[in-house]
Amino acid sequence: DAGVTQSPTHLIKTRGQQVTLRCSPKSGHDTVSWYQQALGQGPQFIFQYYEEEERQRGNFPDRFSGHQFPNYSSELNVNALLLGDSALYLCASSFANTIYFGEGSWLTVV
Amino acid sequence: AQSVTQLGSHVSVSEGALVLLRCNYSSSVPPYLFWYVQYPNQGLQLLLKYTSAATLVKGINGFEAEFKKSETSFHLTKPSAHMSDAAEYFCAVLPAGGTSYGKLTFGQGTILTVHP
Numbered sequence: 001d002a003g004v005t006q007s008p009t010h011l012i013k014t015r016g017q018q019v020t021l022r023c024s025p026k027s028g029h030d031t032v033s034w035y036q037q038a039l040g041q042g043p044q045f046i047f048q049y050y051e052e053e054e055r056q057r058g059n060f061p062d063r064f065s066g067h068q069f070p071n072y073s074s075e076l077n078v079n080a081l082l083l084g085d086s087a088l089y090l091c092a093s094s095f096a097n098t099i100y101f102g103e104g105s106w107l108t109v110v
Numbered sequence: 111a112q113s114v115t116q117l118g119s120h121v122s123v124s125e126g127a128l129v130l131l132r133c134n135y136s137s138s139v140p141p142y143l144f145w146y147v148q149y150p151n152q153g154l155q156l157l158l159k160y161t162s163a164a165t166l167v168k169g170i171n172g173f174e175a176e177f178k179k180s181e182t183s184f185h186l187t188k189p190s191a192h193m194s195d196a197a198e199y200f201c202a203v204l205p206a207g208g209t210s211y212g213k214l215t216f217g218q219g220t221i222l223t224v225h226p
Binding site for chain 1: 142144146151152153154155156159161200202204213214215216217218219
């Protein structure tokens with residue numbers, strides 16, 4: 001049984017560009033959440049998707065958007081990238097109160 | 111609002127010694143609580159979780175944690191440290207009710223170093 005898978009694992013973007021990160025949840029999990037983990041900090045909640053709709057959102061600007069597909073996979077989009085967006089982006093899938101994380105996507109903005 | 115405080119950003123122990131990582135939470139009602147481990151350049155791995163059943167929770171790799179409502183604590187312990195335990199550990203809280211649509215709030219993390 002595959003766990004939570006994310007792609008790409010590493011990427012470098014230039015300020016002002018846009019990026020899309022992808023996540024496939026663990027089998028049977030219908031809820032996907034995204035977190036940003038800056039260097040030396042704990043993960044911060046960005047938003048959560050359930051039944052293809054954003055159900056809850058953290059303190060992140062509208063530059064951060066997402067989508068969930070009928071097969072429960074999800075995308076995180078960040079527009080107008082800033083240097084401060086450099087971080088590890090983690091996807092978490094959940095069912096009931098069990099939450100599992102993927103390996104993350106390392107984004108570097110130069 | 112929920113919050114989590116991990117006391118000690120760095121903990122250093124000798125191999126074979128007791129590991130104790132501290133976590134206190136702030137919540138008006140007992141939440142669900144989690145410990146995750148993060149090895150360098152990797153994602154988060156679930157160690158254990160408390161979901162209002164037994165207050166002493168056993169997890170993977172010999173770790174366990176005890177939920178103490180009176181102290182609002184959920185400290186992580188392991189009787190004997192192994193070199194492979196060196197990693198960063200995060201305590202996290204899920205809002206009361208623990209439904210999957212809640213968001214996890216994480217502590218700042220504790221880096222565990224294990225000396226030979």
